[in-house]
Amino acid sequence: MTFLLRATLFLLLCSAPAPAQDGATLFKTNCSSCHDAGIARVPPTSALKTMFRSTIRQTLESGPMKTQGAALTSSERDAVINYLGVPDKAAAAAPPPTAFCKVQKPFSASASNRAEWQGWGGDASNSRFADAATAGITSADVPKLKLKWAFGLGEGPTVRSQVVVGAGHLFVANMTGQLYSLDASSGCIEWTFDAGKRIQSSLVFGAVDRDGKQSAVYFGDAAANVYGVDASTGKLLWKVQLDTHPAARITAAPILHGGMLFVSVSSIEEVSAGSPTYECCTFRGSVVALNPATGKTIWQTYTISEPPHPTAKSDTGIQKRGPSGAAVWSSPTFDEKTNTLYIATGDNYSFPATSTSDSVLALDAKTGNIRWATQVTPGDVYNLGPKANGGGPDFDFGQPPILVSLPNGHRALVIGQKSGVAFGLDPDAQGKILWQTRLGKGGALGGMEWGSAADRQNMYAAVSDLSTASVPDPSSRTGSRYAIDPNIGGGLYALDLATGEKRWSALPASCGDRPKCSPAQSAAVSAIAGAVFSGSEDGHLRAYSTTDGKVIWDVDTERDYETVNGAKANGGSMNGAGPIVSHGILYVNSGDGLWGGAPGNVLLAFSIDGK
Numbered sequence: 090m091t092f093l094l095r096a097t098l099f100l101l102l103c104s105a106p107a108p109a110q111d112g113a114t115l116f117k118t119n120c121s122s123c124h125d126a127g128i129a130r131v132p133p134t135s136a137l138k139t140m141f142r143s144t145i146r147q148t149l150e151s152g153p154m155k156t157q158g159a160a161l162t163s164s165e166r167d168a169v170i171n172y173l174g175v176p177d178k179a180a181a182a183a184p185p186p187t188a189f190c191k192v193q194k195p196f197s198a199s200a201s202n203r204a205e206w207q208g209w210g211g212d213a214s215n216s217r218f219a220d221a222a223t224a225g226i227t228s229a230d231v232p233k234l235k236l237k238w239a240f241g242l243g244e245g246p247t248v249r250s251q252v253v254v255g256a257g258h259l260f261v262a263n264m265t266g267q268l269y270s271l272d273a274s275s276g277c278i279e280w281t282f283d284a285g286k287r288i289q290s291s292l293v294f295g296a297v298d299r300d301g302k303q304s305a306v307y308f309g310d311a312a313a314n315v316y317g318v319d320a321s322t323g324k325l326l327w328k329v330q331l332d333t334h335p336a337a338r339i340t341a342a343p344i345l346h347g348g349m350l351f352v353s354v355s356s357i358e359e360v361s362a363g364s365p366t367y368e369c370c371t372f373r374g375s376v377v378a379l380n381p382a383t384g385k386t387i388w389q390t391y392t393i394s395e396p397p398h399p400t401a402k403s404d405t406g407i408q409k410r411g412p413s414g415a416a417v418w419s420s421p422t423f424d425e426k427t428n429t430l431y432i433a434t435g436d437n438y439s440f441p442a443t444s445t446s447d448s449v450l451a452l453d454a455k456t457g458n459i460r461w462a463t464q465v466t467p468g469d470v471y472n473l474g475p476k477a478n479g480g481g482p483d484f485d486f487g488q489p490p491i492l493v494s495l496p497n498g499h500r501a502l503v504i505g506q507k508s509g510v511a512f513g514l515d516p517d518a519q520g521k522i523l524w525q526t527r528l529g530k531g532g533a534l535g536g537m538e539w540g541s542a543a544d545r546q547n548m549y550a551a552v553s554d555l556s557t558a559s560v561p562d563p564s565s566r567t568g569s570r571y572a573i574d575p576n577i578g579g580g581l582y583a584l585d586l587a588t589g590e591k592r593w594s595a596l597p598a599s600c601g602d603r604p605k606c607s608p609a610q611s612a613a614v615s616a617i618a619g620a621v622f623s624g625s626e627d628g629h630l631r632a633y634s635t636t637d638g639k640v641i642w643d644v645d646t647e648r649d650y651e652t653v654n655g656a657k658a659n660g661g662s663m664n665g666a667g668p669i670v671s672h673g674i675l676y677v678n679s680g681d682g683l684w685g686g687a688p689g690n691v692l693l694a695f696s697i698d699g700k
């Protein structure tokens with residue numbers, strides 16, 4: 090090459106537009122410190138790589154990674170999104186005409202009085218137990234359960250929202266914001282409603298007002314909005330935002346009692362705190378009582394009474410704020426006898442620590458006033474920032490307390506914590522701790538997660554203890570990457586309601602060589618007389634005998650399905666919501682790609698011999 094040519098080339102290169110941003114490098118600089126570090130509650134990069142680009146964009150621009158996304162220019166964001174995400178499919182086609190019901194079942198006037206699984210816990214006490222009238226099957230029928238139909242829940246790696254049944258209709262929501270009303274027996278579509286925002290919360294079905302003529306489905310979204318949607322038409326009745334904090338979200342199903350709708354408010358501000366310039370933290374958990382007909386607030390009670398204020402400054406001059414946290418991740422439990430709501434809270438996000446984090450609180454249902462609080466882990470301050478700003482174990486309560494009657498006529502609240510410890514509390518003695526039993530190791534995704542179940546004898550608690558491990562990966566610069574650990578987690582326990590003694594335990598199954606597998610049992614547990622159901626991150630849903638914990642039914646949901654709505658769908662890991670059993674059908678979601686498990690997007694309905 091002559092000198093002249095080289096010089097011209099040099100000039101040409103210099104005047105050419107800047108090379109496209111390298112997404113991989115940008116990811117390494119801005120995202121790897123969390124996503125490639127094996128930190129609990131941070132999805133590993135391999136999980137992000139299963140997500141659609143549009144989902145990642147939404148995450149970075151208006152979702153949980155908004156703080157992280159704001160640190161990039163828009164062309165840098167594009168580069169990271171293109172590097173990370175799966176190209177979007179053409180806009181999801183509308184369901185074919187065959188997916189819709191030919192005739193829509195009429196709504197009966199007394200819709201909310203039928204024996205059906207109409208909310209998160211199946212009943213006011215959050216027992217997740219279906220009696221014979223509700224379940225419509227017995228434990229002797231369980232081994233005969235076969236797939237009746239499958240319904241594709243739309244694109245995306247994870248399904249979270251638990252289904253409910255009301256007046257013979259099935260309601261289900263997905264992570265892209267669609268709410269469907271289906272015929273509960275055939276799965277044909279009656280109507281759809283588009284919330285336009287990710288729906289992570291579960292649903293509740295019930296009467297709009299006391300005359301019971303109109304019924305509605307209520308749920309929340311990832312921006313802390315609550316919706317009331319007419320159950321017979323899919324028309325929006327009202328929508329209200331319960332908290333304007335940018336990190337606030339609703340994960341729990343609301344509950345309906347005594348003409349009031351009670352909604353728990355949570356947040357992911359712990360994640361925002363991972364940004365070095367974030368002034369951590371200002372969100373406080375709360376429960377809000379609403380008028381179900383109008384969405385008007387009757388009362389709102391914060392789990393921390395003191396509003397956040399500036400506290401110390403960090404070494405780099407960033408203002409810290411507090412107190413904060415004590416989010417409410419799970420549904421309230423309603424005590425008809427004393428008109429009390431019981432709620433369970435998460436950790437504090439910043440100092441000072443408060444006396445109501447990692448606690449069970451009792452609230453007067455009429456006024457929202459706190460009657461008592463029992464804290465089980467004091468001083469648990471946790472966020473994704475430097476250890477000095479927190480360092481706590483992150484032992485939230487992710488599940489609601491279950492109100493049970495004991496053989497001696499007393500009552501108890503039983504609940505499992507992310508610490509791996511299950512508790513029995515006395516609701517009639519200011520929440521005094523009656524017993525505590527360790528079942529798991531505990532951790533940020535560990536211990537007991539979304540929900541336990543109880544019958545008249547036992548509490549049934551499944552252990553998550555989901556973990557990540559470093560696995561060899563020659564394609565990575567470091568030669569390894571973080572992935573879900575196939576050897577840690579899982580187990581189901583039956584505990585005596587009165588003493589917390591272990592009646593039996595069922596060890597988790599081995600993952601064998603299944604990829605993206607963990608034995609963790611994070612999903613909520615459900616029960617009928619004689620059988621308890623527990624979904625696993627290994628993709629199986631198993632039923633255990635309540636007598637001795639033996640597996641009496643086992644279905645592997647991790648496969649492709651032909652669906653009644655003609656959508657392409659597959660099952661995967663199970664997490665979050667649990668199965669419900671209502672009028673002879675067991676319904677369950679399958680698919681959880683968020684923590685590195687197997688992605689999936691299907692709703693399954695099982696019945697005796699699939700009939």
Ligand code: HEC
Binds near residue numbers: 122137154173
């Ligand atoms: C401070 C730690 C941290 C950093 C830095 C970080 N993330 Fe995250 N990210 C998290 C956590 C924690 C979650 C899980 C949030 C949740 O629970 O919803 C998450 C979730 C996500 C999700 C999935 C969201 C969902 O809920 O489905 C995506 C996509 C994502 N991050 C992308 C990124 C990208 C791209 C970057 C860099 C620009 C980044 N993250 C930087 C901690 C971090």
